[in-house]
Amino acid sequence: MTISGASRAAVLLPWEKSGHAARAGEARLAEAVGLAASIGLVITHSAIIPLRARKPATLFGEGQVASIGAAIAEQEVAVAIVDATLTPVQQRNLERAWGCKVIDRTGLILDIFGERARTSEGALQVELAHLDYQRSRLVRSWTHLERQRGGFGFLGGPGETQIEADRRLIGNRIARLRRELEEVRRTRQLHRAARKRVPYPIVALVGYTNAGKSTLFNALTGAAVHAEDQLFATLDPTMRGIVLPSGRQIILSDTVGFISELPTELVAAFRATLEEVAEADLLLHIRDAAHPDTAAQRSDVIGVLDGMAAQGILSADWAQHSLEVLNKSDLLPHDATAPAGNDIVISALTGTGLPGLLAAIDQRLSASLETLTYDLPAEDGARLAWLYRHGEVIARDDREDGVHVTVRLAPADRARFEPG
Ligand SMILES: Nc1nc2c(ncn2[C@@H]2O[C@H](COP(=O)(O)OP(=O)(O)O)[C@@H](O)[C@H]2O)c(=O)[nH]1
Ligand SMILES: [Mg+2]
Numbered sequence: 001m002t003i004s005g006a007s008r009a010a011v012l013l014p015w016e017k018s019g020h021a022a023r024a025g026e027a028r029l030a031e032a033v034g035l036a037a038s039i040g041l042v043i044t045h046s047a048i049i050p051l052r053a054r055k056p057a058t059l060f061g062e063g064q065v066a067s068i069g070a071a072i073a074e075q076e077v078a079v080a081i082v083d084a085t086l087t088p089v090q091q092r093n094l095e096r097a098w099g100c101k102v103i104d105r106t107g108l109i110l111d112i113f114g115e116r117a118r119t120s121e122g123a124l125q126v127e128l129a130h131l132d133y134q135r136s137r138l139v140r141s142w143t144h145l146e147r148q149r150g151g152f153g154f155l156g157g158p159g160e161t162q163i164e165a166d167r168r169l170i171g172n173r174i175a176r177l178r179r180e181l182e183e184v185r186r187t188r189q190l191h192r193a194a195r196k197r198v199p200y201p202i203v204a205l206v207g208y209t210n211a212g213k214s215t216l217f218n219a220l221t222g223a224a225v226h227a228e229d230q231l232f233a234t235l236d237p238t239m240r241g242i243v244l245p246s247g248r249q250i251i252l253s254d255t256v257g258f259i260s261e262l263p264t265e266l267v268a269a270f271r272a273t274l275e276e277v278a279e280a281d282l283l284l285h286i287r288d289a290a291h292p293d294t295a296a297q298r299s300d301v302i303g304v305l306d307g308m309a310a311q312g313i314l315s316a317d318w319a320q321h322s323l324e325v326l327n328k329s330d331l332l333p334h335d336a337t338a339p340a341g342n343d344i345v346i347s348a349l350t351g352t353g354l355p356g357l358l359a360a361i362d363q364r365l366s367a368s369l370e371t372l373t374y375d376l377p378a379e380d381g382a383r384l385a386w387l388y389r390h391g392e393v394i395a396r397d398d399r400e401d402g403v404h405v406t407v408r409l410a411p412a413d414r415a416r417f418e419p420g
Helices: 019-038 062-074 088-098 105-116 120-149 162-186 188-194 213-223 264-279 294-310 354-366 381-390 411-417
Strands: 008-015 042-050 079-082 101-104 202-206 239-243 249-254 282-288 322-327 370-376 392-399 402-409
Touching: 008 019, 008 062, 019 042, 019 105, 042 062, 062 088, 079 088, 079 105, 088 101, 101 105, 105 120, 105 264, 120 162, 120 264, 202 213, 202 264, 213 239, 213 249, 213 354, 264 294, 282 294, 282 354, 322 354, 370 381, 370 411, 381 402, 381 411, 402 411
Parallel strands: 008 042, 008 079, 079 101, 202 249, 202 282, 282 322
Antiparallel strands: 239 249, 370 402, 392 402
């Protein structure tokens, strides 16, 4: 049920709380809009819809269904996202009333995860969550249909309705996926060891949805010199090679964001899609410093990463390989942006602080470097170029008999460079 990109979409947040919770409602709506935009939907209408009571047939009240429908027609919306859990009946009734596709929060998140799952474990996990979701919908619409049909029973064969058959097929598929997942897990360590290591350090952006990860990713990959390398042509669009001020090449990786109130049945799928961070040499924890819940978001993110470490997906000392970055400094009062301690304060939108961030990444990555000297024959330009790409050349002396070069290299690169 993947939604095709670039569709015009509306995002609707049913909101039962009142009064002082208004700001939280705005933040939640912004998150939902950000999630929808992350799969390429074009949001032409968004609104918080106050709910007095949950109508079983349509969730929203009659007048609300009509006024939302008018906005949807006017904006030529193809997909309406309702940021709540809809029953299958509500979903179908709203689709009829509005004449467009309607998906709920779980459906939207499943789509996002499906698009971003990179490892085979991630893809299996997401498919499993999707089937679980479909099966639960079948059960509920089945009881509804049975009641509606009033016992004609002409659809199924003897003793088995169509929906029972569907349930059985989905059940079989789920059982098969579970077995496959077990198998993938058992061989995970093997796969990881065997996977060809990307020859540059990977820096992964993690953090809540809307923290500004993608904005930062675009700012850094847009402004920085692009690494000219065949390798990068084969990376997917959420990974890009850039060159740091020191000349070191890195791969920057944008990840799917953390989501507030993630439905529990999606937690496993979420962790699996995050597995790419396990491959990273450095994690940049991007925080929306201007968000009302910034402290709670921070502990959520740390909690998920700790959970991954407990499962052996992430190394136990991941925190040693991470940097916290306070984003959206342009929205903070001026005195809050003065450097305090080692905080890295940036605005991905205006570009403030980006040079300092790049320098901090450089510094972190070079902390483990060794200083080495080599004498290379003059004709060995390829190996000299290799050193420039992988290390920091700090001194170079071109002599008659060759090049005397002093370079700082990571231990792994030293092992690669020195003839074994
Ligand atoms: N004011 C301000 N807005 C920002 C900044 N960085 C990102 N945003 C906005 O925050 C929203 C979410 O950004 P996005 O990069 O998609 O977040 P992601 O979900 O973490 O990838 C977008 O509307 C951005 O324009 C910033 O430094 N300042
Ligand atoms: Mg993003």
